[in-house]
Amino acid sequence: MKTNSQIEHQSLEDYLSLKYPMSIYPEDDGGYTVMIPDLPGCMSQGETLEEALENINEARDLWIETVYYSGKKQIPLPSKRISI
Numbered sequence: 176m177k178t179n180s181q182i183e184h185q186s187l188e189d190y191l192s193l194k195y196p197m198s199i200y201p202e203d204d205g206g207y208t209v210m211i212p213d214l215p216g217c218m219s220q221g222e223t224l225e226e227a228l229e230n231i232n233e234a235r236d237l238w239i240e241t242v243y244y245s246g247k248k249q250i251p252l253p254s255k256r257i258s259i
Contacts, residue, residue, distance in 0.1 A: 187239070193252065195211045197209050197228075198210045198211075198212060199224070199227070202220075207220065207223070209231040214238050214239070214251065218234065219233070
């Protein structure tokens with residue numbers, strides 16, 4: 176069954192093109208932690224904000240690819256649409 180927070184039978188490219196909101200946290204000892212709340216467990220870190228954003232984009236792609244190819248659960252839609 177299709178819900179507002181999920182889409183079924185889309186191509187991998189469709190999923191990878193979705194833009195997810197991110198939570199960015201500066202660390203006390205330097206660097207940043209970035210999370211994508213809509214994708215459970217999807218997080219990364221970087222020494223600089225640019226590095227953290229590059230790393231979270233790679234983590235997002237790997238998260239989506241892993242779930243897509245496993246076929247075990249659906250990939251959630253972003254909780255809100257954003258443009259970067």
